[in-house]
Amino acid sequence: MIAPTCRTIVGLAIVLLSHAPALFAADAPRPNIVLIFADDLGYSDLGCFGAKDIHTPNINRLAVEGTRFTSFYVSQPVCTASRASLMTGCYANRVGLAGALNHTSKAGIHADEVLLPELLQQRGYATAIFGKWHLGHRPEFSPLRHGFGEFFGIPYSNDNGPLHPVVKTIPSLPLIDGDKTDELDPDQSQFTRRLTQRACQFLAANKDRPFFLYVPHVMPHVPIFASERFKGRSARGLYGDVVEELDWSVGEIDAALNRLGLAEKTLVIFASDNGPFLSYGEHAGRATPLREGKLTTFEGGVRTPCLMRWPRKIRPGRICDEPVASIDLLPTIAKLVRAPLPKHPIDGLDVWPILSGQSNARTPHESLLFFSGDELQAIRSGDWKLHFAHDYLTVAGPPGQAGKPANFEKMQPKSIEESGIRGIASRHGYEVRRIEQSLFNLKDDLGESCNVADKNPEVVRRLEAMAEQARGDLGDSLSNRRGSGVRVVR
Numbered sequence: 001m002i003a004p005t006c007r008t009i010v011g012l013a014i015v016l017l018s019h020a021p022a023l024f025a026a027d028a029p030r031p032n033i034v035l036i037f038a039d040d041l042g043y044s045d046l047g048c049f050g051a052k053d054i055h056t057p058n059i060n061r062l063a064v065e066g067t068r069f070t071s072f073y074v075s076q077p078v079c080t081a082s083r084a085s086l087m088t089g090c091y092a093n094r095v096g097l098a099g100a101l102n103h104t105s106k107a108g109i110h111a112d113e114v115l116l117p118e119l120l121q122q123r124g125y126a127t128a129i130f131g132k133w134h135l136g137h138r139p140e141f142s143p144l145r146h147g148f149g150e151f152f153g154i155p156y157s158n159d160n161g162p163l164h165p166v167v168k169t170i171p172s173l174p175l176i177d178g179d180k181t182d183e184l185d186p187d188q189s190q191f192t193r194r195l196t197q198r199a200c201q202f203l204a205a206n207k208d209r210p211f212f213l214y215v216p217h218v219m220p221h222v223p224i225f226a227s228e229r230f231k232g233r234s235a236r237g238l239y240g241d242v243v244e245e246l247d248w249s250v251g252e253i254d255a256a257l258n259r260l261g262l263a264e265k266t267l268v269i270f271a272s273d274n275g276p277f278l279s280y281g282e283h284a285g286r287a288t289p290l291r292e293g294k295l296t297t298f299e300g301g302v303r304t305p306c307l308m309r310w311p312r313k314i315r316p317g318r319i320c321d322e323p324v325a326s327i328d329l330l331p332t333i334a335k336l337v338r339a340p341l342p343k344h345p346i347d348g349l350d351v352w353p354i355l356s357g358q359s360n361a362r363t364p365h366e367s368l369l370f371f372s373g374d375e376l377q378a379i380r381s382g383d384w385k386l387h388f389a390h391d392y393l394t395v396a397g398p399p400g401q402a403g404k405p406a407n408f409e410k411m412q413p414k415s416i417e418e419s420g421i422r423g424i425a426s427r428h429g430y431e432v433r434r435i436e437q438s439l440f441n442l443k444d445d446l447g448e449s450c451n452v453a454d455k456n457p458e459v460v461r462r463l464e465a466m467a468e469q470a471r472g473d474l475g476d477s478l479s480n481r482r483g484s485g486v487r488v489v490r
Helices: 006-018 020-027 057-065 080-087 114-123 188-205 237-259 279-282 326-336 413-417 420-428 459-474
Strands: 032-038 068-075 125-133 150-154 172-177 182-183 211-216 264-270 304-309 318-320 368-372 375-381 384-387 389-397 432-435 438-442
Touching: 057 237, 057 264, 057 304, 068 384, 080 114, 080 326, 114 211, 114 326, 114 413, 125 188, 150 188, 182 375, 188 211, 188 237, 211 237, 237 264, 237 279, 264 326, 368 459, 375 389, 375 459, 384 459, 389 420, 420 432
Parallel strands: 032 211, 032 264, 068 318, 125 150, 125 211
Antiparallel strands: 068 304, 150 172, 172 182, 264 304, 368 375, 375 384, 384 438, 389 432
């Protein structure tokens, strides 16, 4: 037998070390997943994201013990579309769920889509959702038929009922437990407490097996409510009280993880579905220093606060500004739990190198797309963001007060029946403006205030070419293109 030379031994060591991450990934324990999703929370509504008048110590702790992602994006600045992307790893347009569903909607998530909880169930995970579903309210769209073992919450937004500030003809808001309506028009001041209670019970019941806990909170979407314990606590009025109660919820879930000995093996993710509902003024959040908010594809509508923690896997105390999108969570988690991806095309990509803080990790996306409805309105590549000419919503005059939208006194009942962007404007106190094609450098101009298209024609051409390719795949009503990759929705 010939003894190995030093060079052979060194070479073998190098090969083994180069494959160490892959070998570790194959043998590593699968994490539990806790995904907490706020509703309409603004980019700067948390202490760790700059808020001085809202106290969020539990969420701040996630930033200390984990990583704060300052360029986390959702695919659309509105509820249903954002959640469709989160659950499928696809742009909402690909799965036919742009915009926001309501109690009259006949559509919902298609049975052929493979949702994140379905992937996890296949790997033996217990799954539960406590909060707002918003992917269809008919029986065939129930979360229980799409990968969740438990459901307690509401089928759509909490203003889709008699408490809507403008429309007074909406039937009762149902609170559903499992597949049955448990209450009608429940006390909304108890939503955060009740959802948190159910979440902690689920953790205790499933402490001995892997689990996926999804908590899409009802708050702080208008109408906002805080329980008696939290009323008057915040320096930002009722809205701040509501956010501080959400922070309490995060603390309770975190305490349960620690009490059950689960914190070390659990990936916790906290984010928001879109930006703040600015027209509602003191009952809405803030997106400072970003431009605009919910319902727009400016940064204030599609960039949301995000924190992730997984001890010894995600670096603590880190700030990451590399772009990460909600569509990336499904493929990234699928890799972590060693679940096969859906066979049909998805848009998200594995971003674990970024999440875990690997040196020089960069976004795998050549570009990120931002739709409003079925309109491709903007595209980001690197530090550049190009807005195509489009109409957008901005608050009509001074923001609203006491839970009413801006311009409330001037609203006319007939305007409530309008559809499209002008119907949304009339119902929620916005006015319609137009932006012509504009290029912004987000590194230098986070507020998207200085159009530098004329100085960078080559950048404009490059982003236009990317957008044209995306239109062929996903469509774009602004340019009358029908996408070839859009799947049928029921």
